[in-house]
Amino acid sequence: MLFMAAPLSFTDVEADPLQAVLNLCAAAAPRPWYPRDYARQLGVNRDTIDPSLERLRLSGLTQLTEWTNESGQGYMLTPAGQQALRNPYLLERARAGETIGSEMPPPTDTGTRSIEERRAPPRETGPIASTPVVTRLLLAANVGVFLYGLYLATQQAIPANVFLAGSDVKVRLILFHTGALTADALLNHEWWRLLANCFVHFGILHLGMNMFALYSLGRLVERLWGHARFLVIYLLAGLAGGCTAMIFSPHALLAGASGAICGLLGAEAVWILANRGRLRPGVLGSWTRNAVSNVILLVIISSLPGVSASAHFGGIAVGAFASLLLHWQRNGPPLLRWLALLGVVSLPVACIGALLEAPRISPQWAEFVYTRQLAPLASKTEQHVFAVYAESVAPVLGQHSSRRDPEHVQKAIANLDALREELIPVVRRLAELRPFEEGERRMEAPAVAHARLQAILDLLIAAEDYLRQGGDWTQATAQPLKDRMGRVRELAPAWQQALP
Secondary structure (H helix, E strand, C coil), X not given: CCCCCCCCCHHHHHHCHHHHHHHHHHHHCCCCECHHHHHHHHCCCHHHCHHXXXXXXXXXXXXXXXCECCCECCXXXXXXXXXXXXXXXXXXXXXXXXXXXXXXXXXXXXXXXXXXXXXXXXXXXXXXXXXXXXXXXXXXXHHHHHHHHHHHHHHCCCCXXXXXXXXXXXXXXXXXXXXXXXXXXXXXXXXXXXHHHHHCCCHXXXXXXXHHHHHHHHHHHHHHHCHHHXXXXXXXXXXXXXXXXXXXXXXXXXXXXXXXXXXXXHHHHHHHHHCHHHCCHHHHHHHHHHHHHHHHHHHHHHCCCCCCHHHHHHHHHHHHHHHHHHHHHHHCCHHHHHHHHHHHHHHHHHHHHHHHCHHHHCHHHHHHHHHHHHHHHHHHHHHHHHHXXXXXXXXXXXXXXXXXCHHHHHHHHHHHHHHHHHHHHXXXXXXXXXXXXXXXXXXXXXXXXXXXXXXXXXXXXXXXXHHHHCCCCCHHHHHHHHHHHHHHHHCHHHHHHHCC
């Protein structure tokens, strides 16, 4: 056995403290070992154990776990510590002051801090997740979606080499079926694509590059932040990348994990900044140079044709901000932890909210929404309104009040109410749409459409008022109706030009 079946006595600890502490951690596994509880049970001074704890942690043989109010700081063996139990040579190296199996030692000012400071909840504890489980699951999910797309391609008689190239029109239809993101899909309320597109790729080269980046970066970032926080950062960055890409490029077909992966770059940078005082100068310099190189490479890649720079930078920005919030949530005082958690929960709401506001702030989105949705909707609504008006309202208006059938009048008023309810939402959406920036005629299109439908709405209101008053069709009483009908006809040529 690697550890004693009975608890070690304090004499055992005094004789060989490093070996004894390793045995105690092994005996407590898979739970953490808590020095505070151990000292209480034996009735000894906790201070006599601290030097050994610091030496083992500096050597990378143990790692800190979550601090608790009841038991204080916990310790667990690292993989190197487990090896040291079987290999006395590694323990001798630890006694000599060497760092084994850890790139992230605790603070360099350990000797200058008080015992109480060292017993406080850790601000960052280095690699807290040794096995990158989430990274592997994400890799499997991306590859699985790609293989499913390949299966769909073969079912539609698309050659495998064409699908692997990823540029054919038919292949793009396959990608859309497997979760790729378009603005048209968002207009149809398919919001799930904001995350699903992060698992879809344009061909084997696109998949290979992103999976290599995810494998290289994900393993480290998952160790730094832990499984759950790593997954939160990844998904939030992917969501933000999709939102920013759609805001600035609504005509694009978006797919790929690069926005989420860029969020991991932001998470790494935040961790380095938050723990720069706890890293050896050599390690800090190496990590910083690596992070800067990755950012430079990101800028170069983002400038290539067909690459969504907005998705990349949206992902890295939100990934960094989410990491900062999670850092506060893990290490801050209670109030700050709750506020940081609230901020993390609010991030996806903010991203989707910005996308919903895009027609008001982005000329590209305003034109897209007008061309693809509002102009066809306005035209269809106009045609329906005039058809119902001509069939059930105009004949009643043209009759003398004494000859009007009350049932027909009530039916006409009910139809006018229904038509108004149909028009009002379209008029409001056109009013909220910002002008375009591509040619004078196109800039005026939403305003012309809004004016046309508003004139029709005014006509309906005047017709209903006229019917409710029961007046005769005279020149005086019919003048408001004739004026509004004249305004509708006056706007007809401009409205035809404003149609896409």
